[in-house]
Amino acid sequence: QKEVEQDPGPLSVPEGAIVSLNCTYSNSAFQYFMWYRQYSRKGPELLMYTYSSGNKEDGRFTAQVDKSSKYISLFIRDSQPSDSATYLCAIGTSGNRKLIWGLGTSLAVNP
Amino acid sequence: EAGVAQSPRYKIIEKRQSVAFWCNPISGHATLYWYQQILGQGPKLLIQFQNNGVVDDSQLPKDRFSAERLKGVDSTLKIQPAKLEDSAVYLCASSPWTGGAGETQYFGPGTRLLVL
Numbered sequence: 001q002k003e004v005e006q007d008p009g010p011l012s013v014p015e016g017a018i019v020s021l022n023c024t025y026s027n028s029a030f031q032y033f034m035w036y037r038q039y040s041r042k043g044p045e046l047l048m049y050t051y052s053s054g055n056k057e058d059g060r061f062t063a064q065v066d067k068s069s070k071y072i073s074l075f076i077r078d079s080q081p082s083d084s085a086t087y088l089c090a091i092g093t094s095g096n097r098k099l100i101w102g103l104g105t106s107l108a109v110n111p
Numbered sequence: 112e113a114g115v116a117q118s119p120r121y122k123i124i125e126k127r128q129s130v131a132f133w134c135n136p137i138s139g140h141a142t143l144y145w146y147q148q149i150l151g152q153g154p155k156l157l158i159q160f161q162n163n164g165v166v167d168d169s170q171l172p173k174d175r176f177s178a179e180r181l182k183g184v185d186s187t188l189k190i191q192p193a194k195l196e197d198s199a200v201y202l203c204a205s206s207p208w209t210g211g212a213g214e215t216q217y218f219g220p221g222t223r224l225l226v227l
Binding site: 006008031032041042043044045046049051088090092093094096097098099101102103104 | 216
């Protein structure tokens with residue numbers, strides 16, 4: 001079993017839709033949960049960061065961590081064409097410097 | 112604040128040739144990372160430096176890949192000789208402090224390598 005599983009998609013939605021992106025993980029020791037966004041031909045950039053469990057909201061973006069299910073989610077409300085990108089989950093622990101990266105989910109928001 | 116700079120942006124070489132990539136991290140950032148990202152996959156950490164010391168190079172294919180970070184600032188990643196499977200985007204990232212898993216990493220635009 002991989003440490004992090006992420007459906008690569010692609011996911012195509014109409015403008016204004018609510019998007020749900022997800023990752024599952026296997027190690028209950030993970031504490032840091034991040035979502036990076038990567039536009040085509042660019043490097044990833046941090047979008048959302050959550051420590052331990054719970055929800056975090058930033059504008060149209062909400063990150064959720066369910067440690068009991070080992071499941072993390074990123075919700076995008078009122079999706080825009082500018083949200084078209086690949087979304088990578090990345091998780092880690094304080095005991096290991098290395099982040100574990102998902103494959104990334106490719107999202108296309110159609111006007 | 113200037114971002115992470117990488118050069119070249121694109122490189123095409125034939126197998127068995129050598130290639131080098133350069134990275135200039137954000138000023139003052141102590142930790143520097145090199146990642147390999149194959150199309151359709153997440154980044155794979157090749158090597159992590161804290162200042163000019165190596166923290167993690169467990170996934171670096173040391174028979175052909177080498178990296179250095181002189182004076183704890185710029186870094187160079189070299190492949191010698193290249194194989195077809197080295198075709199990928201090579202990403203450089205930096206973070207401000209010790210490079211713990213909870214630190215934000217700031218990425219450069221990457222170097223796209225195609226090995227023919």
